[in-house]
């Protein structure tokens with residue numbers, strides 16, 4: 001097989017041989033033949049780059065705006081502080097809205113390239129980040145990429161970052177279930193250790209969001225991607241006066257009822273907390289202070305840790 005072009009939609013994917021990038025590609029006949037089972041050469045490159053990454057956790061959401069990136073930030077901050085002897089990484093694959101550099105307080109940092117690939121930016125001694133946000137000329141630059149180009153960038157991200165030894169890599173993905181998600185799963189799945197890739201789903205309590213989460217759960221089931229559980233974010237607003245109100249009313253029972261119905265683990269709920277919003281905007285870590293949000297976060301992280309067996313990694 002010849003080297004695939006930059007905008008290749010991914011050998012072995014649904015669009016292989018059919019996308020506009022395939023026109024004129026020397027592999028088109030092979031890729032579009034349904035009787036040929038081809039493996040994307042990028043998969044071996046990703047496997048090589050990730051060989052020392054023990055566990056990968058895809059953070060998914062059915063909809064945008066449910067706080068998936070904030071939950072990713074909170075989890076990575078808490079886990080890296082709680083387990084200083086372990087190494088954690090965050091990969092911001094939300095290539096159309098990369099927010100992790102700001103949320104993790106490293107906006108404006110430069111990514112360096114060495115012989116072994118891009119070096120992620122250090123957030124803490126045991127926490128690093130790679131994001132498309134570091135590669136943009138300006139914070140206000142828009143990324144307008146069509147499908148194949150996005151897939152090419154994802155493959156590059158997954159295969160050309162020098163992660164070194166990581167116990168857990170959290171991947172902040174775009175919302176929904178698109179081609180990008182399919183590519184990410186295909187590239188990251190390790191057939192010899194299928195449990196090393198899992199999904200965590202973030203939702204808000206209202207039915208409009210839960211409808212899309214059901215699709216996300218079905219996507220994971222179809223892809224045989226183990227679901228670690230569902231986190232309900234912004235479940236209630238706690239005012240400084242002590243009053244609690246439901247901004248997104250859980251008229252159908254919220255995430256807990258949906259999890260019971262879909263037979264997936266419910267990990268817990270995080271409140272809508274202005275302190276979290278403020279800390280994330282400033283890139284500050286608030287996981288070391290004690291309040292109702294961090295209490296809820298600790299309980300969710302304990303369930304996650306139990307499933308990922310972080311303690312047993314080394």
Ligand code: SF4
Pocket residue numbers: 003004005007008009010011012015016017018019021022025026027028029031
């Ligand atoms: S998927 Fe398309 S672009 Fe990629 S190698 Fe196959 S024919 Fe070429």
